[in-house]
Amino acid sequence: MRTVLQVLIIGIQNGAILSLVGLGLALVYKATRILNFAQGEMATVPAFAAYLVMTGFVVAGDPVVSKGRLWLATIVAIVFGALLGILVNMLVIRRLTAVSPVTSLVATAAVFLFFTSIEVNRFEAKLRRFPRYVEGGFRIPGVNITVEWHTIVVLVVLGGAAALLALFFQTPPGVALLATAQEPFAAELQGVPVARMRSMAWGAAGVLAAIAGLLGAGKFNNLQPALVTTTFLIPAFTGAVLGGLTSMVGAVAGGLILGVTVAAANQINTSFSLGIPGAPQLATFLVLLLVLVFRPSGLFGQEA
């Protein structure tokens, strides 16, 4: 029982960030039918922007990170994230000669590569300190793992964002946005400003990504180039697919479930001394495969 609780706690701690990234992925997909491989970098780059604000733009060595400027840095990061999302859409996605789902995946993968490279160039491939909003945690009697306040923060943000988005898609502007994704030509004929709505969607995804970056870096207490993509992106995609790529609630549920599944896989690996290397990647791959083969629409999604 204690192990189960431990696995649950670790799983949710990881899954919460996964869900946050996955929520952004689901938002972009729902609004534009594009799989945004750059979502991870749309998270990491604003995190670096926040870092710069907190170190007073000092990069060399191991600069002092002033927690006093955390809230200012947060605002900067969020604005930066929104702008980044809008820019990616404007400069890359809109210009593609053939916007097929696969082409956009490859194009956003190139965007990921581009930003990662710049991050390494400017910030070197090393770990940098990054603060949390709330430190410390509490213990559940009998369990060895500390439940961190940071995780609670993430879960609250997650719940709020998902609820907001789910509600938004029920409102007239939200429905209009859905129309631009599912029937762009018809939506345009109805007078829906397709291009502007898409920009808004990307901007919102950028905001979500920035928040995910800040909280993700906070979780590890450090930041490095490509952090969000290498640690979280494929699991986030898997979680979003599991939940149903067009469902906001699904993205949250999927991410959390995947987090717990991976934690369970690790636990099984150690408890039974299976010694399987890369258990998290294997578990993620198997979940993705099972979902796509047996239930492509995911748990809460409405289309295959």
Added chain:
Amino acid sequence: MPVLEALEVSIRFGGVQALSAVDFRVDELEIVGILGPNGAGKTTFFNCVSGFYRPDTGRIFMHGQDVTDLRPDQRAQLGLGRTFQQVGLVRSFTVLENLVVAQHKSTRYNVLAGMVGAPASLREEKVLRARAMEVLDFMGLAHLHDSPIGGLPYGTLKMVETAAVLATNPEVLMLDEPLAGTGPEEGLAYCQRLKDMRRELGISIVMIEHHVPLVLGTADYVYVLNFGALLAQGDPDEIRDNEAVAEAYMGEGATSLA
């Protein structure tokens, strides 16, 4: 023995019964027409017969052999050829290349021999090309053999598609709206060509069409579908004067298609 036969074919999509117990038969050297308003299930029927859909009930037979469990490419191997509503061609190839690929099933050398360039495969390639040019000649398209599919007008593409299907050496040719986008003169010429094909090549033809007078003037036998069920069947004169068919097409009170 009928060349092609369908018995009690039914299929349901979600809440819609797209086909209900449709019976159908094509005899040797027959031209059979399938008529019916939009949404009657004609193309769905084609898809069931050619193997792209699996009917809920019913069996399909070719020359008496039950092919219901066979894949589309297996039915093609047995002599079934079909065209598609949106022109069915390989878009990135030229006209000639399409006709060569279409002969895939009658190509004798195996894949491995082709990959290493065995002399037998090289010889056969020449034969394939020559035969492709023959078919193009037959259709009056030889001058376009090097044109990529991409730039050609719709009417020409439909003819290329017919040429490609002919190159597959079918016994039964299923044409899905072959006259779409053609004017009355072209349509008439095409139907005359179908009759010549039937005679010259010894094939049977099934055509879905909306152009009622042309079908009634060309076919030996006609089936009329409406809302997924067989509304009427018979030779063209019977269908022309069939009140139910006239109503289905032209509304209440119509008594004849003439």
Added chain:
Amino acid sequence: MADTVLADGALELEPAPEPDAPFRPTPRGMAARIAVLAALLALILAVPQLVPAVYVNIVTKAAVYGLVALSLNILLGYAGQVSLGHSAFFGVGAFGAGYALTKMQLPWGAALLMAALTGAVAAVVLGAIALRLRAVYFALVTISYGFVAQETLFNIRSLTGGGAGQPAPRPSLFHTDVRYAYLCIGVLAVAMLFDWRLTASRGGRAIQALRDDERVAASWGIDVTGYKILAFVISGMMAGIAGALFASIEQVVTPADFGFALSLTFVLATVVGGAGNRWGVVQGGVLFAVLPTLIDRAHANFHIWPFTSISITLEPAVEALLLILTLIFFPGGIAQQQRNLLSWLSFKRFRQPETGGGPARGGMGARP
């Protein structure tokens, strides 16, 4: 009735124009083409000897990347399947060869066959999955597959030596850098020949047909499933062989060599080169293999902007920009830009009439 039935059965609505007689270059044109081809061939053969010794391994790597691009082209360009996990097949081949050479003590040729086999198997697994998924979901699965290959498969110590890596010695006959470079160039040439025969025969045609429209291919009697799997098998074999060649460049391979960044590089190389065109993708592979060195040397030696600010850490950014520029402005990649030259070199007209064929054309053996 306007049409007539001619004696031999041909129908005409109106007299059809005579098909163009096939184009034959003038004797001078022939001579010019042959001269240029010979010069190019001589140049390629001379490169391993011409470059400074420290760069010979880069030449070898370029040949290997060209081979990988060729293999990925079979999936991406011919079969229309996006594989963003190609480093899995590449790595499986590399470790397969390493295992055969060190643990099984097999001769180098046998190790190469082992690499081809393991590469094919790794590809068939993915191919079987591809049959059931839509293209974009399949692309996601390939990424995940690549991660599993790197983290799980390549870390199984007994098979691959784990993090310490697997040694992969060169064949004794081609032991020096220069000789090994020639070996790899030779393998690439053979592969291109094979690729040419593939597209000129029914197997390659069937694979390309099902890229454009599976239903049409099936209606022409093509076994869609079978040929999709065939595409994966051939691609996997080629990638596996490339992996084996790669392993013996540095003569040791570790799991870290085969990550997602490499898979992405391969895809970028193929797309920038021009998916569907073998000469294009090979050039793409070569370009991306030498790009890091090019940038590094330019940064060190050219003291003007932009070379001064573009250090080697920015090389991936350059790759990414090349891809995005290709997708936006030059959809057919390098091959599309070179189409007139390539056409001329294959003994056809220099400028083909613009007929609107799509950029990523597979075509058959008649064109390069």
